[in-house]
Amino acid sequence: MGMTMSQKILAKKAGLQAVTAGQLINAKVDLVLGNDITTPVAIDEFEKYGFNKVFNRAGIAIVLDHFTPNKDIKAAQLSKRCREFANKYDIVHYFDVGDMGIEHALLPEKGLVAPGELVVGADSHTCTYGALGxxxxxxxxxxxxxxxxxGYCWFKVPSAIRFELTGRPSKWVSGKDVILHIIGMIGVDGALYKSMEFGGPGLKYLSMDDRLTMANMAIEAGAKNGIFEVDEVTLTYEKGRxxxxxxxxxxxxxxxxxRVIELDLSGIRPTVSFPHLPENTRTIEEVGDIPIDQVxxxxxxxxxxxxxxxxANLFTGRRVAPNVRCIIIPGTQQIYLEAMKVGYIETFINAGCAVSTPTCGPCLGGHMGILAEGERCVATTNRNFVGRMGHVNSEVYLASPAVAAASAIAGKIANPERVEKEEASI
Incomplete structure (x- = not known):
């Protein structure tokens, strides 16, 4: 019996000819990732067990992104712990305020992940890098x-679900809509400890950003990992990185x-995940009248x-609705710079948005956008559990950037197609 993409990588890293689903292996990792919340705990354990050196100072990435710039004294202490460890062991890929970005946007941008590599991270969305094969x-x-x-970690080899993609997404449908559609179809435990493997002729119509979004949310279906076939889109992205x-x-x-699931991308509509699970999805036509407080x-x-x-395309000539707060957070400093150069930041500010330095911030209810009791937020984040972004009686609706921007303008969850057709007011 042959092997899946994931099984082939795990076999190679374990020094084995072949592996099978359910097999326990010890595999050599290429990169170990941590952030300002998870790394201090790891450092405590590292020192507790008497370790006094790292396996490879270029094989570790520490990114301060969750509560940075530090929101309080505790956050500052955690960052200091990371900083001291990185300095002590001369960690090559250490990213602090002013140099950092949101970890899963930063690492691909920096070329720290390549096809066929094995990456582990003390953050559940480390599955993002499967987009790169x-x-x-x-x-x-x-x-x-x-x-x-x-430099090693043990694994139970996962079985896999194959997603055979066909068709081409329509204008306002992105990778976010595709993965929300999938999670709505199979559920938050539909791929429990499995590999979600994506391929097929429709793959060529998904950009690398689409793929990174989809792989990022594989964990929201319970998956061990998500992984995409390597094609020209992948190789073009990695060239120069x-x-x-x-x-x-x-x-x-x-x-x-x-399972093998065939999915026609041309049939997917802009999709919104209602509280309080990512699987609670509705197409934009099924949403109804849902006023919002924040985006x-x-x-x-x-x-x-x-x-x-x-x-920015939707915000051009338009403004955020009264009584709605819209917060824009570029994923990395480089993305921030690119957005400045092409005028997106000016567009956002003119539209009444607040623009933040890169941070995870509001996604985990950390800072930079906490919700009060009874408030609703449309977010391009990945989780909408009870209390995820603030008060336990607040609500988070997951959506694509297009739906989020359209909703900020309309003051309620809105179809970007409809907003686009309306004449700009400023």
Missing amino acids: AFSTGFGSTDMAAAMAT VSREFEVFKADDDAAYD IIGSCTNGRISDLAVA
Whole structure:
């Protein structure tokens, strides 16, 4: 029996000819990731067990992004702990305020992930890098401590669901709509500890930003990882970013899948996930009249330049509705600079938006956009659990940047097609 993409990568990193679903292996990792919340716990464990060196100072990335710039004394102490560790062990890929970005937007941008690599991170959305044809998954801070010291991590080899993509998405449909549609179809446990593997002729119509968004939210379907076939889109993205050699893995023709799901991208509509689970999806036509208080456009899911471009297009000549707060958070400093150069930042400010330095901030209810009791937010983030963005009686609606921007303008959840047709007012 053949192997899936994920199984081939795991076999190679474990030094084995083949692996099968359910098998326990010990595999060599290429990159270990942590942030300002999870790394301090890992450092404590690292020191508790007497480790005094890291396996590879260029094989660790520490990104201060969740509560930075520091929101309070506790956050400052956590960042200081990371900073001291990075200095002590001369960690090459250490990113602090002014240099950092939201980790899962920053690492691909910096060329720290390549096809065929094995990436582990103490953050559940580490699965993002499967968009580049890597096996990437989240784990705990104790695992991070061990991986930083040894360069190895144990895995249970996952089985897989194959998503065979066909068709071409319509204008206002992005990777966010596709993954919300999928999660709505299979549920938040529909891919529990499985690999979500994406391929098919429709893949060529999904940009790298679309793929990064979809892989990012594989965990919201319970998946161990999400991974995309490597094609010209992937190789073009990596060109100029990655100079080291890498290996492209393709699933065998006789690879075993738990399910094969055929998905026609042309039939997907802009999709919104209602509180309080990502699986609670409705198409934009099914939403109804839902007034809102806040909009967040950003996060590791949708804070990239193409996301800002879509939002800026809708905001041009229009303003945020009265009584709505709209916060724009570019994913990295580079994305911020690009947005400035092409005029997006000016467009956002003229439209009445607030623009933030890169941070995870509001996504996890940290800072920069906390919700009060009874408030509703349309967010391009990845989770809408009870109390995720603030008060337990607040509500988060997950959507694409297009739907989020249209909603900010309309003052309620809105179809970008309709907003686009309305004459600009400023």
